[in-house]
Amino acid sequence: MDWWKQIFAAFKKADIGQVAYVPDAGHAALIDACIADQDIHAIALTTEEEGVALLAGAWLGGVRGALLMQSSGVGNCINMFSLSSTCRFPLPVFVTMRGQWQEFNPWQHAMGESAQRHLETAGLQTRTAAEASEVGPLTTATLDKAFADGGMAALLLHQSLMPAKTFDQ
Amino acid sequence: MQDTRSDTYPLQRRDVVKRLTRGKDDLLVIAGLGSTAWDITSAGDRDLNFPLWGAMGGAISMGLGLALAQPQRRVLVITGDGETLMGMGSLASVALQGPQNLSICTFDNERYGETGMQMTHTSAKTDLAAVAAACGIAVTGEVRTEDALEAALPIILEAAGPVYHAIKVRAEKLDFVLPPKDGEHLKDRFRRALLGVC
Incomplete structure (x- = not known):
């Protein structure tokens, strides 16, 4: 199964009702x-830190959420992560990495190399999926850490x- | 640049907050850090208040997540002008989702109240109600007078939203009325009151 389908299947199984993202x-x-899913609110953000606060609000209202971002978005979230850590709001984050493999744009290296x-440091437990076959189990482990x-x-x-x-190069 | 005009604005935040929240037992209230957290507490600490002590710029986004999760309940975000400015993009995200049950009130005293009453951008140039309207929020207004507040109250509490109002309030130093600061406790009591579970 494609790696992203494994994440989606795990979201459905975990009853995820809000997915917040900056397009990526x-x-x-x-x-x-x-x-496309009728039971998921897909919420476009203007910056990733909005999603940290948004999912805290969702949890107050009894709904589970997940946050999607690129490695550059991690830096935008640092102070807002304190909301989740101080109040113990569940926060599962899924980060597509840049700056680590066939990266054309050197401006991506700073956050790619430091995101983890x-x-x-902000208090998130991290896991890395390097092979498509391990994305499903690692997604479930990430959701379990957040919600259990x-x-x-x-x-x-x-x-x-x-x-x-490749920027057409 | 110093502009002290808000020192004499007629509306006073502790009166406005009482009229927004008193007796509204079902209202779900999120307050931004600082003065607005003390304001909602001054009207009576309640389990369905979530006063923030940090996470500056997050109050409106938190209200959006809550409003989408609880579409049958009215959600009111009360926050300051400095807090609104820090998360201004969230007004665009609110407009895009368009939750009808979400109202946002910025108590705009044109100052950073917790750090020494320094001027915010709204003291000079920025019109937050116009920002909200330009972001696409359907119902917006600026409230400066008693009459305007009286007219706005039913809109804030009942109109199909999302609703945004900038309520221009007097710049004044008031007593701290502190809510509990244990974040886990604030979260758990809110969920217990709303959902029956922590």
Whole structure:
């Protein structure tokens, strides 16, 4: 199964009702599947930190959510993560990585190389999926950490899972 | 640039908050950090209040998530002008989703009240109600007078939203009326009151 279909299937099984995202090439198929699903509110954000607060509000209202972003979005979230950690709001985050594999754009390296450290410093448990076959189980583990544990967890999706962006070069 | 005009604005935040929330037992209230968190508490600490102590810029997004999760309940976000400015993009995200049960009120005193009453951008140039309208929020208004507040109250509490109002309030130093600051407790009591479970 395509890696993104494994994430979507795990979302459905975990009864995810809100999926927040900033549009992203790596997550594009997953986002489209969430938009098309009648039981999921797919919520476009202007910046990733909105999603951290949005999912806290969803949890107050009894709905489970997940946050999708690219590695560059991790840096936008750092202070807002304090909302989740201080109040123990469940926060599962799915990060498509840049700057680590066939990366054409050197401006992506800074956050690509530091995203995991930033996430861990902010209190998120991190896992990395480097092979498509491990995305499903690691997604379930990430959701379990969030919802069974009132915790914060991120799954980093290695850039090798995504088609390379070549800027037509 | 110093502009002290808001020192004499007629509307006072502690009176406005009482009229928005008193007796509205079903209302789900999120307050931005600082003065608006003390304001909602001054009207009576209640389980269905979620006063933020941090996460500046997040109040409106939190209200959006809650409103989408609870479409049958009225959600009111009360926050400050500095907090609104920090999360201004969230007004665009609210407009895109268009939840009819969400109202947002910015208590706009044109100051950063918690850090020494420094001027915010709204003291000079920025019109937050116009920003909200330009983002696509259907019902917006600026409230400066008692009469305008009286007219706005039923819109804020009942009209099909999303609704955004900038309520121009006097810049004044008031007593701290502090809510509980244990975030887990605030979350758990809100969920217990709303959902019956933590």
